[in-house]
Amino acid sequence: MxxxxxxxxxxxxxxxxxxxxxxxxxxxxxxxxxxxxxxxxxxxxxxGPVEHGAKRGRSRLIGILLGDVYNPFFGRMLDRVDAAVSAVDHMLIVSMTGIDKEREIRALDQLRRYRPAGVLMAPLRNNAALQRRLRTLDMPAVLVDQNVDDVRLDYVGSDNTLATRMLTEYLARMGHRRICYLGGRLDLSNSVLRRQGFRDGLAATGVPEAETMEITADYSADQAYAQTMRVMTMTRRPTAILAASNMMAIGALQAINDLGFNCPRDVSLCGVDEVPWGGVIQPRITTVAQPVDELADIAAAWLLERIIGRGGPPRQHIAVPKLILGSSCQPPSS
Structure with a gap:
């Protein structure tokens, strides 16, 4: 060599x-x-990237720390960000934190040893140790999908409250009252916002919260499957299920099918984010989709701007999600 x-x-x-x-x-x-x-x-x-950056004190490596790269949303984001940074001769280091506090801190600390040019992160909101690190971070950073209070960093995400509010109002106006909400873990900022959107939708349409139920399924298809199995065997089962993520929607649909119910005749189903192979899965699930390409492109562009030294106060970009109608919802049967 x-x-x-x-x-x-x-x-x-x-x-x-x-x-x-x-x-x-x-x-x-x-x-x-x-x-x-x-x-x-x-x-x-x-x-080499590290050698190239030695004189400048930084490499051409860019870190991206994500909770779950198996989620199609993050998989698509990773692909777009990689294309953007590769076009300007940078290279990604990818770390999956498993939405775990200790792994998140360890991943960031390990990344810093490589003296990267910058980092993109989707962090937990209540990780105090990580918050302290982010407040004193010695490299450019942009938060994506998950925001953290009091860290003064650029943030790019969707209007998560609007996403679930749209779906809740859609179901309520069809006549659904017994709506089961499958939510994510509440140490993620978008989970808190999506739960609030569900409650806002109920209030806007006059559906009493007492007639509904909120269940945490941690954005997991397996947990959504187990929880759907439970609620669909209740005497007074829900007429509609709103899943706060695509993977939970898939888990719920599997449970509905395994129990012998028909969606949407017996229970309607909708979720946040497009479902992988959505055109093949029947019924096609009604979703509110985040504009993942827009989010990824802006996050990458902002990080690259920070890397070349463009200053200024922290910025926020909140994208508007889009309702995509499928065939998984209909008015409740008598």
Missing amino acids: ATMRDVARLAGVSVSTVSLCLTNSGPVGAETRARVEAAARDLNYHT
């Missing part, structure tokens, strides 16, 4: 000149630069 010294020898310059040229960290004449770049090409030499 070629080294910087090999490039210097072939180009007839010093090692320091090669470093200045390939890292753009100092003035180099056009003729000298051309010789160095030609030598690097001939030797198939590329400056």
